[in-house]
Amino acid sequence: MPITKQTIAIIGAGGNMGSAIAKSIAGGNYRLLLFDRNSEQLGSLHEEILKDHPEADVESMNCPHESSWEADIIILAVPHGAEKGLANKIREVATQKIVISIANPVDVDFSELTTDSDTSAAEELQEWLPNSKVVKAFNTTLEADFEQPVIGGKQVDAFIAGDDENAIQTVTELAKTVGFNPIVAGNLSMSSTLERMQLLLMQLTIKNDYNGLAGWKILHN
Numbered sequence: 001m002p003i004t005k006q007t008i009a010i011i012g013a014g015g016n017m018g019s020a021i022a023k024s025i026a027g028g029n030y031r032l033l034l035f036d037r038n039s040e041q042l043g044s045l046h047e048e049i050l051k052d053h054p055e056a057d058v059e060s061m062n063c064p065h066e067s068s069w070e071a072d073i074i075i076l077a078v079p080h081g082a083e084k085g086l087a088n089k090i091r092e093v094a095t096q097k098i099v100i101s102i103a104n105p106v107d108v109d110f111s112e113l114t115t116d117s118d119t120s121a122a123e124e125l126q127e128w129l130p131n132s133k134v135v136k137a138f139n140t141t142l143e144a145d146f147e148q149p150v151i152g153g154k155q156v157d158a159f160i161a162g163d164d165e166n167a168i169q170t171v172t173e174l175a176k177t178v179g180f181n182p183i184v185a186g187n188l189s190m191s192s193t194l195e196r197m198q199l200l201l202m203q204l205t206i207k208n209d210y211n212g213l214a215g216w217k218i219l220h221n
């Protein structure tokens with residue numbers, strides 16, 4: 001963990017994943033900037049975080065541009081379909097910063113991915129933010145896993161992919177902070193595999209009624 005506190009902006013903080021991530025990061029040594037279009041939802045989240053972590057360094061923000069401008073790390077906790085528009089809004093202020101792509105570009109009935117087979121949501125985001133360091137992370141973990149990152153006695157793995165070594169290291173530390181076992185899967189081009197893995201996990205979660213709590217675990221010697 002760096003001595004200087006890093007600032008993390010969460011765009012879409014009021015959503016399922018955004019709030020789950022915010023609540024779990026709030027216990028770590030980070031400054032949190034939260035943005036959501038729904039100010040009521042944002043206010044409740046802010047209150048909830050301070051109730052659980054009175055010392056948390058957390059601020060509610062008015063726009064994604066301002067949040068990203070102040071941040072070292074930007075988490076886009078929005079559907080993939082909203083990312084291009086947001087990328088246009090934050091491009092200049094996200095230069096050289098880490099942008100975490102958590103998106104799984106699935107269709108409405110979770111039957112397939114909506115991206116072309118030769119790319120991924122993360123690689124598309126990197127195209128839209130060419131001067132940022134896009135890292136794929138937290139797409140293989142379900143929202144409920146953040147509250148319970150150990151399932152059946154096993155710590156859930158969090159897969160990470162990216163092209164910048166320092167950015168990967170930073171996101172690895174973040175994954176540890178929220179309680180997961182980080183596994184660096186490879187370059188950003190590995191994101192299509194990670195997004196496909198999550199499509200499978202979502203399908204199995206529905207089919208086998210895992211009650212929203214499931215995760216990946218690599219067993220090894």
Ligand SMILES: NC(=O)c1ccc[n+]([C@@H]2O[C@H](COP(=O)([O-])OP(=O)(O)OC[C@H]3O[C@@H](n4cnc5c(N)ncnc54)[C@H](OP(=O)(O)O)[C@@H]3O)[C@@H](O)[C@H]2O)c1
Nearest residue numbers: 012014015016017037077078079080082103104139142143
């Ligand atoms: N849920 C999971 O377990 C899970 C697991 C892994 C990855 N993911 C990924 O995480 C992302 C969020 O999923 P979710 O389940 O948290 O969805 P969600 O509960 O619907 O939350 C989405 C959030 O994005 C915001 N948003 C949507 N369009 C926006 C825009 N154009 N500008 C700004 N904010 C916008 C929404 O705000 P409004 O309320 O104002 O619309 C909401 O706060 C998705 O990419 C998903 O694939 C989800």
